[in-house]
Amino acid sequence: MSDEPDPSLSAIMSERRGLINLAYRLLGSLADAEDVVQETYARWYAMSGPQRDGIGSPGAWLTTVASRICLDLLGSARARRERYVGEWIPEPLPDPAEWATGPSGGGADPADRVTLDESVTMAFLVVLDSMTPAERVAFVLHDVFRYSFAEVAEIVGRTPAACRQLASSARRRLGPSQASATSPARRAGIVRDFKQAWEAMDIHTLIGLLDPDATATGDGGGLASAVLRPIEGAEQVARHILAIADVAPGLTILERTVNGQPGLVAQQDGVTVTVAAFEVVGDRITHIWAVRNPEKLRPWTSESSF
Numbered sequence: 539m540s541d542e543p544d545p546s547l548s549a550i551m552s553e554r555r556g557l558i559n560l561a562y563r564l565l566g567s568l569a570d571a572e573d574v575v576q577e578t579y580a581r582w583y584a585m586s587g588p589q590r591d592g593i594g595s596p597g598a599w600l601t602t603v604a605s606r607i608c609l610d611l612l613g614s615a616r617a618r619r620e621r622y623v624g625e626w627i628p629e630p631l632p633d634p635a636e637w638a639t640g641p642s643g644g645g646a647d648p649a650d651r652v653t654l655d656e657s658v659t660m661a662f663l664v665v666l667d668s669m670t671p672a673e674r675v676a677f678v679l680h681d682v683f684r685y686s687f688a689e690v691a692e693i694v695g696r697t698p699a700a701c702r703q704l705a706s707s708a709r710r711r712l713g714p715s716q717a718s719a720t721s722p723a724r725r726a727g728i729v730r731d732f733k734q735a736w737e738a739m740d741i742h743t744l745i746g747l748l749d750p751d752a753t754a755t756g757d758g759g760g761l762a763s764a765v766l767r768p769i770e771g772a773e774q775v776a777r778h779i780l781a782i783a784d785v786a787p788g789l790t791i792l793e794r795t796v797n798g799q800p801g802l803v804a805q806q807d808g809v810t811v812t813v814a815a816f817e818v819v820g821d822r823i824t825h826i827w828a829v830r831n832p833e834k835l836r837p838w839t840s841e842s843s844f
Contacts, residue, residue: 550582553597555651557604562652563678564608565615566628566663568837571652574611578604598689605675605693612671623760625768627827628663629834630813633795654798657682660815660827662712663797669708676701677708725818726793726800732816732823733791733802739783741776748772749822754779759831762811775826786811803838810838 554575561571578600582590593599619626634651652658657678666674675694679685680701687698687705694701720728728747735743754775758764769775783789786806794803796815804812813835817825829835 624766627757661817673708676704729800744776745772749824754826756828762830
């Protein structure tokens with residue numbers, strides 16, 4: 539082993555953030571994305587020096603390996619989900635400025651922060667999760683990260699024509715448009731009104747803020763209490779929201795950015811216990827996703843290792 543530093547280390551490690559961003563969008567889990575990137579680098583350094591030197595584009599090699607690992611994980615995810623207690627919701631992410639600080643006072647490593655845009659909103663990730671593994675990988679690589687279908691084909695081991703068809707099928711799942719016509723300021727105002735109505739125990743205002751066909755989905759993962767099936771209908775959702783205050787008094791509700799969109803965080807005795815993401819269409823809330831599984835709340839807690 540040589541004591542001399544690897545001159546390519548800086549260039550190789552500079553790919554880390556891009557790999558984290560890709561893997562999170564493919565898997566919907568920051569923890570899994572971190573594991574994928576760690577495994578990708580382990581495979582890189584498992585090669586001999588001459589083998590690494592023979593790779594013309596290390597960045598492309600790392601992307602290919604990470605994507606293939608994600609594809610394998612997605613293939614086994616459905617079996618894992620069958621054992622998951624209740625509904626599975628993608629792991630929520632805070633705004634980069636709001637990552638929880640660890641005991642040392644430092645925040646998350648900037649290389650581990652996911653860039654927040656329309657491709658990581660909770661609504662978008664939930665639809666991605668309904669795709670087949672091949673659809674999701676082809677769509678994310680091509681439509682989000684702008685890889686050509688020839689490049690996607692090389693990664694997923696299919697023909698460019700097949701990858702084009704996979705991406706097209708994925709777009710049909712997304713529908714005509716996932717972008718909300720509601721302005722960011724209006725979305726934030728509606729979520730703020732929801733918070734205030736919740737704190738005031740005002741069921742009539744809550745119902746008025748919800749679409750008649752609104753749904754609320756909770757994710758406790760068997761580690762925290764949560765409804766096992768989505769709640770449907772404005773009145774039913776509103777009544778459930780108010781019931782939470784009865785069984786968990788002393789909750790502090792905070793306005794926070796969740797996956798780049800206005801959301802709410804519930805804390806009890808200073809500890810984050812719930813992160814809620816909202817989908818707003820027009821002037822009504824159509825979906826609420828409440829994550830309570832503590833394993834998915836690491837970036838939101840002061841105990842986080844970041």
